[in-house]
Amino acid sequence: xxxxxxxxxxxxxxxxxxxxxxxxxxxxxxxxxxxxxxxxxxxxxxxxxxxxxxxxxxxxxxxxxxxxxxxxxxxxxxxxxxxxxxxxxxxxxxxxxxxxxxxxxxxxxxxxxxxxxxxxxxxxxxxxxxxxxxxxxxxxxxxxxxxxxxxxxxxxxxxxxxxxxxxxxxxxxxxxxxxxxxxxxxxxxxxxxxxxxxxxxxxxxxxxxxxxxxxxxxxxxxxxxxxxxxxxxxxxx
Amino acid sequence: xxxxxxxxxxxxxxxxxxxxxxxxxxxxxxxxxxxxxxxxxxxxxxxxxxxxxxxxxxxxxxxxxxxxxxxxxxxxxxxxxxxxxxxxxxxxxxxxxxxxxxxxxxxxxxxxxxxxxxxxxxxxxxxxxxxxxxxxxxxxxxxxxxxxxxxxxxxxxxxxxxxxxxxxxxxxxxxxxxxxxxxxxxxxxxxxxxxxxxxxxxxxxxxxxxxxxxxxxxxxxxxxxxxxxxxxxxxxxxxxxxxxxxxxxxxxxxxxxxxxxxxxxxxxxxxxxxxxxxxxxxxxxxxxxxxxxxxxxxxxxxxxxxxxxxxxxxxxxxxxxxxxxxxxxxxxxxxxxxxxxxxxxxxxxxxxxxxxxxxxxxxxxxxxxxxxxxxxxxxxxxxxxxxxxxxxxxxxxxxxxxxxxxxxxxxxxxxxxxxxxxxxxxxxxxxxxxxxxxxxxxxxxxxxxxxxxxxxxxxxxxxxxxxxxxxxxxxxxxxxxxxxxxxxxxxxxxxxxxxxxxxxxxxxxxxxxxxxxxxxxxxxxxxxxxxxxxxxxxxxxxxxxxxxxxxxxxxxxxxxxxxxxxxxxxxxxxxxxxxxxxxxxxxxxxxxxxxxxxxxxxxxxxxxxxxxxxxxxxxxxxxxxxxxxxxxxxxxxxxxxxxxxxxxxxxxxxxxxxxxxxxxxxxxxxxxxxxxxxxxxxxxxxxxxxxxxxxxxxxxxx
Numbered sequence: 028x029x030x031x032x033x034x035x036x037x038x039x040x041x042x043x044x045x046x047x048x049x050x051x052x053x054x055x056x057x058x059x060x061x062x063x064x065x066x067x068x069x070x071x072x073x074x075x076x077x078x079x080x081x082x083x084x085x086x087x088x089x090x091x092x093x094x095x096x097x098x099x100x101x102x103x104x105x106x107x108x109x110x111x112x113x114x115x116x117x118x119x120x121x122x123x124x125x126x127x128x129x130x131x132x133x134x135x136x137x138x139x140x141x142x143x144x145x146x147x148x149x150x151x152x153x154x155x156x157x158x159x160x161x162x163x164x165x166x167x168x169x170x171x172x173x174x175x176x177x178x179x180x181x182x183x184x185x186x187x188x189x190x191x192x193x194x195x196x197x198x199x200x201x202x203x204x205x206x207x208x209x210x211x212x213x214x215x216x217x218x219x220x221x222x223x224x225x226x227x228x229x230x231x232x233x234x235x236x237x238x239x240x241x242x243x244x245x246x247x248x249x250x251x252x253x254x255x256x257x258x259x260x261x262x263x264x
Numbered sequence: 265x266x267x268x269x270x271x272x273x274x275x276x277x278x279x280x281x282x283x284x285x286x287x288x289x290x291x292x293x294x295x296x297x298x299x300x301x302x303x304x305x306x307x308x309x310x311x312x313x314x315x316x317x318x319x320x321x322x323x324x325x326x327x328x329x330x331x332x333x334x335x336x337x338x339x340x341x342x343x344x345x346x347x348x349x350x351x352x353x354x355x356x357x358x359x360x361x362x363x364x365x366x367x368x369x370x371x372x373x374x375x376x377x378x379x380x381x382x383x384x385x386x387x388x389x390x391x392x393x394x395x396x397x398x399x400x401x402x403x404x405x406x407x408x409x410x411x412x413x414x415x416x417x418x419x420x421x422x423x424x425x426x427x428x429x430x431x432x433x434x435x436x437x438x439x440x441x442x443x444x445x446x447x448x449x450x451x452x453x454x455x456x457x458x459x460x461x462x463x464x465x466x467x468x469x470x471x472x473x474x475x476x477x478x479x480x481x482x483x484x485x486x487x488x489x490x491x492x493x494x495x496x497x498x499x500x501x502x503x504x505x506x507x508x509x510x511x512x513x514x515x516x517x518x519x520x521x522x523x524x525x526x527x528x529x530x531x532x533x534x535x536x537x538x539x540x541x542x543x544x545x546x547x548x549x550x551x552x553x554x555x556x557x558x559x560x561x562x563x564x565x566x567x568x569x570x571x572x573x574x575x576x577x578x579x580x581x582x583x584x585x586x587x588x589x590x591x592x593x594x595x596x597x598x599x600x601x602x603x604x605x606x607x608x609x610x611x612x613x614x615x616x617x618x619x620x621x622x623x624x625x626x627x628x629x630x631x632x633x634x635x636x637x638x639x640x641x642x643x644x645x646x647x648x649x650x651x652x653x654x655x656x657x658x659x660x661x662x663x664x665x666x667x668x669x670x671x672x673x674x675x676x677x678x679x680x681x682x683x684x685x686x687x688x689x690x691x692x693x694x695x696x697x698x699x700x701x702x703x704x705x706x707x708x709x710x711x712x713x714x715x716x717x718x719x720x721x722x723x724x725x726x727x728x729x730x731x732x733x734x735x736x737x738x739x740x741x742x743x744x745x746x747x748x749x750x751x752x753x754x755x756x757x758x759x760x761x762x763x764x765x766x767x768x769x770x771x772x773x774x775x776x777x778x779x780x781x782x783x784x785x786x787x788x789x790x791x792x793x794x795x796x797x798x799x800x801x802x803x804x805x806x807x808x809x810x811x812x813x814x815x816x817x818x819x820x821x822x823x824x825x826x827x828x829x830x831x832x833x834x835x836x837x838x839x840x841x842x843x844x845x846x847x848x849x850x851x852x853x854x855x856x857x858x859x860x861x862x863x864x865x866x867x868x869x870x871x872x873x874x875x876x877x878x879x880x881x882x883x884x885x886x887x888x889x890x891x892x893x894x895x896x897x898x899x900x901x902x903x904x905x906x907x908x909x910x911x912x913x914x915x916x917x918x919x920x921x922x923x924x925x926x927x928x929x930x931x932x933x934x935x936x937x938x939x940x941x942x943x944x945x946x947x948x949x950x951x952x953x954x955x956x957x958x959x960x961x962x963x964x965x966x
Binding site for chain 2: 053054055056057058059060061062123124125126127129131133136137138139141143148149151152153154155156158159182184185186187188189190192253
């Protein structure tokens with residue numbers, strides 16, 4: 028009974044807003060006919076918000092340690108914690124798929140980071156995604172905590188949706204030792220820095236804090252020109 | 265790119281880059297002249313926009329209003345379409361509203377001491393008010409300064425000429441306009457012009473020119489006085505796409521111009537705002553778990569329906585409809601209708617990954633068949649091992665293993681339809697707008713209203729569809745313009761339909777799509793086919809899945825509808841139809857030739873050329889030539905127009921199969937008029953065929 032009531036209430040509320048919305052937005056199950064007007068509405072809304080912007084209060088940054096602890100309790104598989112520097116988005120990701128050495132981790136909103144041996148090789152659902160990467164020689168150096176040179180190829184879709192490689196020449200150097208504890212696990216790591224340069228002069232630096240057993244416990248990695256850097260912490264390997 | 269890179273490098277280096285930029289020498293970019301194409305002010309330059317760029321400009325001064333759209337067709341070839349108003353040009357003091365086309369071709373690039381050289385034709389198929397030809401050279405003297413000099417004929421040779429090097433210019437056979445004025449090109453007096461453009465800053469470009477345009481008609485009409493040949497201009501760029509130019513023209517007038525540049529390769533939203541695909545689930549190695557690879561599941565009658573239900577559910581979440589499935593111990597065929605992704609490979613790629621999670625390990629061959637309008641249009645065959653192996657590799661790797669084929673070539677695929685897919689009903693209630701922009705009496709009239717549409721698919725390929733519109737507000741019915749066409753008004757009574765068709769039925773049809781044989785596609789549509797015609801339309805298309813060439817035949821028997829666009833007809837019946845050839849030239853160029861009989865009974869051909877980008881943008885132009893005399897055709901002499909298609913996903917970054925299309929047709933006349941029927945086969949199936957899928961394959965792993 029209660030459910031029926033809720034449904035009919037929702038219906039009447041919808042009916043009330045329907046007429047108001049209809050004139051601008053369109054409705055129905057055939058998106059090929061309604062989408063155009065919905066875009067027009069979206070553009071109008073974004074213009075309005077730009078013109079009359081009231082700064083929304085910045086959401087409180089959640090405590091990474093608490094997020095990690097909560098995730099450990101609610102999810103049984105491997106977990107990472109990631110923060111996108113460009114947007115500030117901080118989120119936990121649970122392992123979603125595994126193919127050989129490749130692990131796909133997903134946010135609750137079904138956006139994914141794909142890691143191979145701790146090195147970020149792809150993203151999905153973020154927009155301007157990293158399609159795939161080749162990390163061959165540098166991955167070996169980083170995991171073995173050895174200095175050396177190698178090639179790191181990033182691939183993206185260009186503005187026309189054609190896949191384009193961004194090859195980079197990289198040098199891997201070993202830095203300071205660092206021991207820390209996070210989410211109930213302590214890690215003894217050495218910082219490995221991977222500095223990469225493309226033919227057009229773009230330079231990026233990826234940092235990996237690697238344990239003696241070759242686990243990338245913490246890293247700051249470049250996703251690409253559109254998304255910038257992401258910091259990834261291992262919560263449960 | 266530069267802006268986003270700064271965020272990636274962090275604030276400190278961002279400031280460093282900004283500092284470098286502030287001190288860096290500004291370099292001179294191309295900029296639009298008052299005729300829209302790259303130029304100084306009224307004079308052209310030998311510059312070109314980058315390939316694929318679209319520019320729209322509005323220029324206004326005492327002597328003219330010019331609204332121009334330009335497109336950089338290839339690296340060297342530029343085209344422009346213009347709508348202009350020249351006030352007071354006629355003896356009775358009324359203004360000339362005119363449409364014109366320009367082309368420019370860059371013959372030589374700058375190299376060493378050599379300048380860039382271009383040749384161009386202005387207003388070469390219009391009524392000729394702006395007709396002129398030129399050859400022009402531009403040379404970059406310093407990174408900030410570019411000089412241009414050229415020689416102009418026609419209008420561009422109307423002031424300060426140096427004689428007629430290629431003989432006299434025959435008088436313009438004004439006639440009905442619209443024909444290429446070939447006998448005039450580069451004839452008559454030639455006059456030199458020159459000028460400079462200087463990038464004062466990154467945002468501000470200053471220009472000066474000596475104009476060889478005498479504005480003969482305008483000065484004769486007395487609407488404008490030409491006191492000097494020297495013009496000055498300043499262009500300020502707000503950002504990469506918008507700029508404003510101000511001019512001091514001919515010693516007497518001030519002009520303003522607004523420019524908007526659109527780059528189809530630079531979407532306003534980041535692509536890929538969608539949920540991530542399901543990851544591939546690899547199978548256990550055979551040696552590790554031979555039991556998992558057993559095939560005895562085929563004997564269990566519960567397994568196949570269970571898999572089909574689970575798969576349909578997973579695909580539905582991703583905007584795909586699993587229409588039917590055929591499953592054996594070692595292979596599967598799924599027939600999917602893609603309702604979400606503009607790029608068919610993305611739909612195929614996501615389906616392939618879902619299959620790795622749904623099927624027993626013994627199933628090694630995946631056949632993913634794309635359905636459009638209930639027709640199986642193409643199959644992609646992939647091996648499951650390759651999908652497992654190549655998930656994190658370059659998309660070209662999996663493309664090398666993919667095999668495209670025609671599903672109609674398989675005799676009995678043993679498909680089991682998914683329950684509940686047919687019949688299927690979708691509807692929509694959405695606003696519509698209809699504008700008339702080329703009405704010389706009032707250049708902008710428009711109607712807005714609501715349109716109710718419905719589509720009912722009874723079984724695969726059998727579709728009933730209809731839509732009704734009701735105007736809410738508008739002034740299209742204020743138009744007093746009546747068609748002056750001397751032939752039967754097969755199209756030119758549009759104003760009557762706009763006035764009386766409220767409410768009106770846009771279309772109400774029953775269509776049947778089929779695959780009569782391998783490589784063949786069929787369509788029969790009956791009912792109220794379009795706003796002005798009802799009847800029967802039949803089409804047959806030959807298009808092998810891997811062919812660049814397609815051939816089609818269409819025959820229609822139609823009757824003209826009454827102006828009230830309800831169920832009654834006027835007393836005009838026509839048999840119209842075409843034989844069509846379509847060819848994909850590669851590099852994004854698509855050509856089409858239709859030869860046949862048009863609505864008026866005139867015989868002729870339509871030639872269409874489109875430039876299609878991998879992301880779905882399309883810019884094209886068409887022209888129709890028929891045996892109707894240009895006198896009978898009336899103003900414009902023959903039918904021509906430009907068309908533009910923009911994918912919705914490009915503007916939002918969110919996945920969508922929808923596109924917004926528009927055809928800009930300068931005149932709506934009766935000659936060379938084609939029936940407009942929904943669901944023509946080539947465009948219906950093309951995106952699923954090998955050529956298009958290869959172009960868009962970069963999204964397979966998206």
